[in-house]
Amino acid sequence: MLASVDGSIGPAEEARIPVTDEGLTRGDGGFEVMRLYGGRPFALEDHLARLRRTCDGLRLAFDEDAVRAEVAALVEAAGPVDALLRVVLTRGGRRILTVEPLPPRPAVARVATVTYAPNRVLDGLKTLSYAGNMLAGRLARERGYDEALLVTPHGRVLEGPTWTFFWVRGGELLTPPLEDRILASITRAYVIEECDATERPCTLDDVAAADEAFIASTVREAMPIAAVDEIQLPAAPGPVTLAAGERLARRIQRELAASAV
Numbered sequence: 001m002l003a004s005v006d007g008s009i010g011p012a013e014e015a016r017i018p019v020t021d022e023g024l025t026r027g028d029g030g031f032e033v034m035r036l037y038g039g040r041p042f043a044l045e046d047h048l049a050r051l052r053r054t055c056d057g058l059r060l061a062f063d064e065d066a067v068r069a070e071v072a073a074l075v076e077a078a079g080p081v082d083a084l085l086r087v088v089l090t091r092g093g094r095r096i097l098t099v100e101p102l103p104p105r106p107a108v109a110r111v112a113t114v115t116y117a118p119n120r121v122l123d124g125l126k127t128l129s130y131a132g133n134m135l136a137g138r139l140a141r142e143r144g145y146d147e148a149l150l151v152t153p154h155g156r157v158l159e160g161p162t163w164t165f166f167w168v169r170g171g172e173l174l175t176p177p178l179e180d181r182i183l184a185s186i187t188r189a190y191v192i193e194e195c196d197a198t199e200r201p202c203t204l205d206d207v208a209a210a211d212e213a214f215i216a217s218t219v220r221e222a223m224p225i226a227a228v229d230e231i232q233l234p235a236a237p238g239p240v241t242l243a244a245g246e247r248l249a250r251r252i253q254r255e256l257a258a259s260a261v
Contacts, residue, residue, distance in 0.1 A: 001099045002074055002078050004070045004096070006095055007066070007073075009073060009077050012099075015096065021092030023091050024090070030055050032048070032050060034084070036081055036083045036084065040256055040260070041075060041085055043255065044071070044259075048067065050184070051067075057124065061089075062089060067089075067097075071085065074097050084099070084102060102219065107223075108226045109224070109226065110144075110146050110226055110227045111225050111227065112139070112149065112228075112229055113151045114139050116132070116158065118158070133162065147160055149165060155203050156176075157176060157207060158176055162217060164185040164191075164215070167202065167206065169210055173240055174202070175188065175200075178199070180201065187216045187218055191222070194250075204228075211233070211238060212225075212234070213233055213241075214237070221245060221248055222248055
């Protein structure tokens with residue numbers, strides 16, 4: 001679909017950056033991905049605030065006015081689509097924005113655990129150094145699962161490569177804490193606010209005892225989880241998962257309505 005490279009809009013497949021840009025050669029840069037609902041970006045301010053924090057953490061220049069202007073121009077050119085808007089900032093000083101189709105997703109996910117150790121120096125930053133996350137997803141799919149769930153070598157359940165993990169026990173909605181060095185997901189924050197979810201450390205024993213679990217992310221919103229490895233969850237989707245999805249959808253509609261005023 002459409003792309004903007006430093007203000008020039010055209011077909012994404014024709015976008016070009018030099019091979020010397022360290023965003024490409026070293027994965028040195030930051031990015032955000034947000035949903036477009038009918039051509040309107042959801043949680044734009046939250047995504048720009050996190051991008052600013054990432055750039056500050058990486059000591060990377062961030063021209064927010066230019067990014068805002070290019071977001072507005074690209075959204076106008078794309079029209080009233082339901083899609084993804086990706087914003088990439090590279091060490092070479094380039095701003096790359098693309099409008100991408102929503103990827104196909106199953107209605108219910110089967111998840112495989114993948115052993116993973118967070119990189120402390122990048123805690124809280126949404127950087128282009130995502131090879132480990134992407135490999136985790138491929139390892140899960142090689143085993144016949146839809147998604148990967150990252151678990152530390154000591155057995156602490158963290159998050160998915162591109163999503164937040166929520167689970168339900170006795171009607172209580174729970175999610176791993178940010179102190180476990182997971183990403184401060186924007187969708188995670190909205191689910192916590194709308195559903196009174198509680199942050200609590202999670203192990204695979206907690207997953208085995210769960211009544212429900214779901215994925216939360218910009219792309220998937222709230223997607224039920226049917227299984228984690230050989231653990232079959234009793235309900236997928238369960239009542240808490242369905243309620244969370246409905247509350248998140250209402251929040252999205254309220255935010256979009258408010259931004260249109």
